[in-house]
Amino acid sequence: MNDFGDIAVIADQIQNDIRPVTFELLGAARELAGKLNVKVRAIVMGHQLGSIPTTLIHSGADEVYVVDQPELAEYTTLPYRRAAISVIDSFDRVPHIVLCGATTLGRDLAPRIAAHYEVGLTADCTELDIGEYEHKGKADPAKVGMYHNCLYAIRPSFGESLKARIIGPWKNPQMATARTGALIPCKPDTSRTGKIIPVKVDFKPDDFRVKVIETVRKVSSGADLLKAKIIVSGGFGLGGPEGFDTVRDLASIFKESAVGSSRKAVDAGWIPYDHQVGQTGKTVRPEVYIALGISGAIQHRVGMSNSRVIIAVNKDEEAPIFQFAHYGIISDLFEVAPLLKKEFQKSLAAAGAAR
Amino acid sequence: MSDGLKIVVLIKQVPDTSSAAGVNPDGTVDRARAKKMMNPFDKFALQKALESRRDHGGEIVAISMGPPPAIEVLNEALEYGADKGYLLSDRRLAASDTLATAYALFKTIEWIGGVDLVFTGLQTTDGDTAQTGPQIAERMGLAQVTYTETMKITGRTIRASRIIDGGLQHVELQMPALITVANSASKLEYKTFANVYKFKELARDPKALEGRVRAIDLDVIGANAARVGLVGSPTVVGKTWKLGEKGGTCKIFKGDAPAHEAQLLAGALAADGQGMEELLK
Ligand SMILES: Cc1cc2nc3c(=O)[nH]c(=O)nc-3n(C[C@H](O)[C@H](O)[C@H](O)COP(=O)(O)OP(=O)(O)OC[C@H]3O[C@@H](n4cnc5c(N)ncnc54)[C@H](O)[C@@H]3O)c2cc1C
Ligand SMILES: Nc1ncnc2c1ncn2[C@@H]1O[C@H](COP(=O)(O)O)[C@@H](O)[C@H]1O
Numbered sequence: 001m002n003d004f005g006d007i008a009v010i011a012d013q014i015q016n017d018i019r020p021v022t023f024e025l026l027g028a029a030r031e032l033a034g035k036l037n038v039k040v041r042a043i044v045m046g047h048q049l050g051s052i053p054t055t056l057i058h059s060g061a062d063e064v065y066v067v068d069q070p071e072l073a074e075y076t077t078l079p080y081r082r083a084a085i086s087v088i089d090s091f092d093r094v095p096h097i098v099l100c101g102a103t104t105l106g107r108d109l110a111p112r113i114a115a116h117y118e119v120g121l122t123a124d125c126t127e128l129d130i131g132e133y134e135h136k137g138k139a140d141p142a143k144v145g146m147y148h149n150c151l152y153a154i155r156p157s158f159g160e161s162l163k164a165r166i167i168g169p170w171k172n173p174q175m176a177t178a179r180t181g182a183l184i185p186c187k188p189d190t191s192r193t194g195k196i197i198p199v200k201v202d203f204k205p206d207d208f209r210v211k212v213i214e215t216v217r218k219v220s221s222g223a224d225l226l227k228a229k230i231i232v233s234g235g236f237g238l239g240g241p242e243g244f245d246t247v248r249d250l251a252s253i254f255k256e257s258a259v260g261s262s263r264k265a266v267d268a269g270w271i272p273y274d275h276q277v278g279q280t281g282k283t284v285r286p287e288v289y290i291a292l293g294i295s296g297a298i299q300h301r302v303g304m305s306n307s308r309v310i311i312a313v314n315k316d317e318e319a320p321i322f323q324f325a326h327y328g329i330i331s332d333l334f335e336v337a338p339l340l341k342k343e344f345q346k347s348l349a350a351a352g353a354a355r
Numbered sequence: 356m357s358d359g360l361k362i363v364v365l366i367k368q369v370p371d372t373s374s375a376a377g378v379n380p381d382g383t384v385d386r387a388r389a390k391k392m393m394n395p396f397d398k399f400a401l402q403k404a405l406e407s408r409r410d411h412g413g414e415i416v417a418i419s420m421g422p423p424p425a426i427e428v429l430n431e432a433l434e435y436g437a438d439k440g441y442l443l444s445d446r447r448l449a450a451s452d453t454l455a456t457a458y459a460l461f462k463t464i465e466w467i468g469g470v471d472l473v474f475t476g477l478q479t480t481d482g483d484t485a486q487t488g489p490q491i492a493e494r495m496g497l498a499q500v501t502y503t504e505t506m507k508i509t510g511r512t513i514r515a516s517r518i519i520d521g522g523l524q525h526v527e528l529q530m531p532a533l534i535t536v537a538n539s540a541s542k543l544e545y546k547t548f549a550n551v552y553k554f555k556e557l558a559r560d561p562k563a564l565e566g567r568v569r570a571i572d573l574d575v576i577g578a579n580a581a582r583v584g585l586v587g588s589p590t591v592v593g594k595t596w597k598l599g600e601k602g603g604t605c606k607i608f609k610g611d612a613p614a615h616e617a618q619l620l621a622g623a624l625a626a627d628g629q630g631m632e633e634l635l636k
Binding site (some may be wrong): 014019074075076077078103104105107108109110111112114115116118119120121122123124133135137139140142143152153157162163164165166167168170171209210211212213214215216217224226229230253254255256257273274279280287288309311312317322323324325326327328329330331332335336339340342343344345346347348 | 452453454457478480483484485486487488489490492493494498499500501502514517518519520521522523524525526527528529537538584585586588589590591592593594595596597604605606607608609610613614616617618620621623624625629630631632634635
């Protein structure tokens with residue numbers, strides 16, 4: 001056992017729907033915990049959580065701290081903040097690292113926790129690691145020195161096609177939020193065992209200043225962007241909102257598919273914001289990403305470059321997307337998309353016949 | 356209340372990455388040479404502030420923290436209808452991370468005093484963390500609504516809709532509060548002719564503009580210099596490197612017969628073991 005604390009992961013959960021980033025965080029936390037020889041502690045807050053704590057153990061947690069109270073049935077900042085802080089304070093030692101999703105929940109909650117503890121928080125990480133760091137700054141002599149076992153919070157540094165490693169070893173917990181789709185979950189293992197620890201939280205009347213009137217989650221016909229296996233995305237090359245009919249038509253032949261978009265098409269008002277992929281939209285990692293009429297600007301690329309197979313259709317052979325796509329057709333997307341649809345359907349028929 | 360709302364809107368000046376100025380050949384940005392602009396997200400925050408004042412009266416104070424040239428974004432905010440601007444500018448603020456920035460902005464808001472609503476953008480295009488707003492709220496002990504799309508004020512009550520993963524959450528709360536505004540919020544109309552016109556009218560009389568935009572420093576607001584800048588920031592940038600180029604691996608199909616190319620592509624996928632049969636309906 002080491003003299004430093006464990007790694008805490010705050011589960012990302014909306015109305016008992018555990019978001020995929022939770023499993024990705026647990027996967028990354030396991031890796032980090034292996035390097036530090038510490039435990040992974042999941043914190044899950046909500047109401048009537050049922051089998052969720054057990055799922056978290058199967059997905060990599062050694063211990064799950066559960067706050068299951070009616071006040072937490074819907075996410076609101078202040079009660080979740082109080083609950084998370086109460087759990088962290090209940091630990092036998094200050095956690096070395098605390099991780100959250102860079103989701104609408106994590107980006108709402110994590111900064112409050114970090115500000116409460118007056119510790120560093122790195123947003124939107126795409127990689128996490130452990131390593132050493134030597135601080136040589138002259139301006140802040142109190143910080144100078146060699147530090148081991150630091151959290152490396154790695155994130156794209158934008159508009160600058162750079163990655164940056166952010167470090168804050170001076171005070172624990174070292175905190176980070178990570179983007180959905182960036183980290184790798186570990187394989188769920190139902191034989192994994194762990195401890196489930198209920199925690200009771202005393203709220204203050206002040207915690208309930210924000211009341212939820214209603215939560216509306218769109219039950220989309222297909223899977224949503226973050227869960228889709230295939231994403232067909234359209235960009236400014238679609239020429240107008242009707243262009244998305246072509247995108248939807250191609251997407252419709254796949255199981256668990258979703259429609260994505262570049263920001264330029266969103267800004268043009270052709271499709272709602274929740275379809276946007278990229279720096280200021282969603283980070284996705286589907287099996288297949290098909291980009292129709294998207295140039296492949298860095299801000300789009302950072303949101304989808306981890307897709308397993310990237311297929312691009314663009315009539316400009318100089319388009320940057322061809323620098324990182326795996327397959328490309330240089331042609332008019334309106335001609336190619338229906339043909340691709342036909343080819344993919346043919347492959348299906350062939351596979352069916354061969355079976 | 357008879358004299359309306361006291362509204363603060365936080366606005367940052369950021370490099371304009373769509374302009375070629377200051378962009379090095381390797382894609383990195385030279386912040387000193389880069390063209391500057393108002394953080395695009397903050398325009399939505401400003402718009403919400405203007406809407407709140409339009410409906411309920413009061414005063415909008417725009418605050419920015421940055422080097423002296425950042426005064427431009429405050430002038431711009433005034434041109435669009437803000438009443439006052441404060442630029443928090445101090446050498447000791449250099450290299451502040453979000454925790455330190457939030458502390459400095461919190462002290463500025465506290466110094467202004469009596470604030471009902473604080474609006475921030477969802478995030479900046481350079482820092483890009485979306486953390487500053489909630490961290491200010493934590494320091495002020497305020498309730499917050501992040502990712503706000505729409506809001507309506509009745510008396511002291513705010514009804515707001517915020518984006519959540521896969522949907523919307525409709526909430527209700529009382530002022531004071533901090534609101535971060537999503538860029539999917541209504542179309543921007545903040546640049547109304549009337550606002551700009553009024554500003555131009557004012558601008559003809561330098562006296563009328565006098566004192567409307569003011570630079571302040573840490574001493575003015577009574578902030579603790581040990582809690583800002585390099586010393587007050589719990590994080591540092593350890594290292595940066597270029598995103599690896601995967602270039603050259605793309606299999607490109609090009610010709611005059613798209614049907615043929617589509618066929619070739621599907622064939623290549625299958626040959627590479629990337630057949631998509633199992634993903635088809
Ligand atoms: C701070 C910041 C954040 C940003 N965040 C994001 C983000 O999250 N997501 C995002 O996507 N962008 C983002 N952007 C914008 C990004 O820089 C690009 O402007 C945007 O991605 C371009 O969208 P596009 O590829 O659809 O449009 P364009 O760059 O205009 O490309 C359109 C492409 O379509 C091709 N085309 C046209 N007609 C046809 C046709 N008939 N058939 C085939 N091809 C055709 C053209 O050759 C061209 O390559 C951001 C920018 C900034 C500064
Ligand atoms: N230096 C600054 N001056 C004024 N406002 C800021 C500053 N930094 C951040 N903000 C505000 O906080 C929001 C979120 O910024 P960030 O946390 O950098 O993504 C911005 O949209 C601004 O409204």
